[in-house]
Amino acid sequence: MSEWTTDSNEVTRLSLVSPASTRSFHPTFTYPIFGEEEKIYGYKGLLVDVRYTSGSLVQLVKISYEEKLGSQNTVDNPEKTLKEFLPDDIITEEDAFNARVAEDAVSFVPLGEKVHEWTRGEKSYEVYHATWKTPGFKEYHKRMQFFILLYIEAGSYISDDDDQWEFFTLYEKRLSPDSPPEYHFMGYSSLYNFYYFPDKTRLRLSQFVILPPFQRGGHGSELYNAIYAYIVSKDAIAELTVEDPAEAFEDLRDKCDLTMLFSHREMMDEAFGGVESSNGGRVGRVGKALTGKNKAGKMGPPVDKPWAERWRLKLKLAGRQFQRLIEMVQLSRLGLDARSQRAYRLQVKERLYRFNFEILGQLEVAERQEKLEETFHSVTEDYRRILSLLK
DSSP states (O other): OOTTEEEHHHHEEEEEEOSSOEEEEOOSOOHHHHTTTTEEESEESOEEEEEEETTTOOEEEEEEOSEEOOTTSOOOOHHHHHHTTSOTTOBOOHHHHHHHHHHHHHHOOOSSEEEEEEEETTEEEEEEEEETTSTTHHHHHHHHTHHHHHHSTTOOOOOTTOTTEEEEEEEEEEEETTEEEEEEEEEEEEEEEEEETTTEEEEEEEEEEEOGGGTTSSHHHHHHHHHHHHHHHOTTEEEEEESSOOHHHHHHHHHHHHHHHHTOHHHHHHHTTSOBOTTSOBSOSHHHHHHOBOOSOSSOSSOOHHHHHHHHHHHTBOHHHHHHHHHHHHHHTOOSSHHHHHHHHHHHHHHHHHHTHHHHTTSOHHHHHHHHHHHHHHHHHHHHHHHHHHO
């Protein structure tokens, strides 16, 4: 690599700035901005500095470098390239940006309706729901959407002319006895409304991002649970689906959904016929479900399909996701007897065959059976990995 070529991921620095702190981090991807190679040519000691006021997300862009190739050479223009993806209200003067940071601390409040809050230690967190009709939200979204390009592979901007979008934003809330609370942006999710026959809608979760300074703290799970609780509370919404989830998000979703199921007393009592655990309690949590002694219930295997469909509709979960969750719950307390093992294997293989019918239907019977068996073992191995995350 040329000494004049730099890695755009390494030289791009993002910062959330408040009067009391600056949280700096780097993007995961910059190819949507600087090209597939993620390189910037023509500089030594380059810094692409993008700062955000940590509440309103107003941006300051500063490009600095130690040395630049002479004008006779064709060099990249990172500032011009970057601004093609940013809103028109970016700030270019540092003094003006610092003044906005100070103003944010006393005046910024999240846009939309608060739908969830929780506290950990001395810190509080809040989730807000908004649409394009929320005053000021279109302008706010133009600032925060830049994170989609940087942290979601193949992520892209969405149209603010389409009124079917809904949003959930997450904030850290800092309290002070002498001043208004400060709100600091942590991440957000966008969801799209689809028609659901005959008179409801289906919400599809499209984008979901928690910024690096706030990752691995359980905040993604809290945001997902807030979204799910909101959907369950709305009679007009029939179902939550997810658009092409990345592996990390799929794990988060599975953990949240499984925790919800294992903690659902009514469903678990029906599922296992009022299972008694070794300490006399009823099934409610994963630990008890794993140690319970099976009585007659709807979970099987095989699962009672009409019963499962009734609960799927009540819990507003997508079909394939709910089937996977049922299979994980079954596996968590599957007996060692041959009958249970065989019933479970046939149930899972039936779903896999239906899901992959076009591919498997083209194979010879022996090859199809071999492929199904191989897929079954791969799927159940992954189920055990996910279940271990809950323990």
